Amino acid sequence: MMRVFTGVLLAAAISVCLAQEAPPAAEDPVLEKRVLTLSEELRCLVCQNQSLADSNADLAVDLRNQVREMMQQGKSDEQIREFMVARYGDFVLYNPPVKNATLLLWLGPFVLLVAAGAALFSYLRRRDRQLPAQALTEEERARARALLGESREER
């Protein structure tokens, strides 16, 4: 009984594997590579956090076909990007262009980095001033010497 059950499970697993086999690639592997590279930087608007290349949503499949077709017509990557932006807006790009509306997005991290660096620098300076270097007492020196000496002997 158990064996039959395992057999059925295996058969089911195999059929699932077969069913999920990748769709046949188009005739031209170079073109497919280009389609894939470009669709990786285009957003699938239905799933939003996946690229066109990753998504199997209906719209993503359609848009990949659109990209492929435009490439077959000899359109450049830039022209295809413009086509997508004209219809879906900058949001479709994973690399948004630098312009006034996106300036904060592009410069924000650097501004934060500089601000954090400045804050750290001034904090360290202030702490430095608050804690004047303290001279060691003779007793402490002796202890330090002993400790250092010991570790040297051990080697």
Place this chain on the structure above:
Amino acid sequence: MTRFLIPLLVFVLIAVFLWIGLSLNPREVPSPLIDKPAPAFELPQLREPGGVIRTADLNGQVWLLNVFASWCTPCLEEHPHLVALAERGLVPIYGLNYKDGREAALKWLDRHGDPYTRIVVDREGRTGIEYGVYGVPETFVIDKSGVIRFKHIGPLTPEVLAEEIMPLVGRLQQ
């Protein structure tokens, strides 16, 4: 004093940004098509096979373009509002049957009512791409000279119709 003030300010700043950011709807992507001419199409009609509608035929009137499909569940949500709007006869509603089968679409309309003046068929979703459609249903307001003036993504609500679409249509019709 500044020891507490600075973290407090930082906290308030972050809270405000999160408040704004989290209350925005990420599904509502501003369309770059607003105030641009509606992409031209020449599409077969659903009810009269062989009949064709061109965008140029529709110039000279304010019209709504509603993208729908029989497989689209949220379309059911807005459909009664569209039917009610059609009964008032204030503005022609053109339907774009998006990636649907003819039979399925006709059956769906029989069952839920047909608010559309005319319906065009976009079997492959090409026109949808031209209009930047990514979530059915979507509704466009197009003015007399064929310029897109407004776009609503997702199911129409009575509020959107009463507060945004109909006032805009009224202004455009003058």
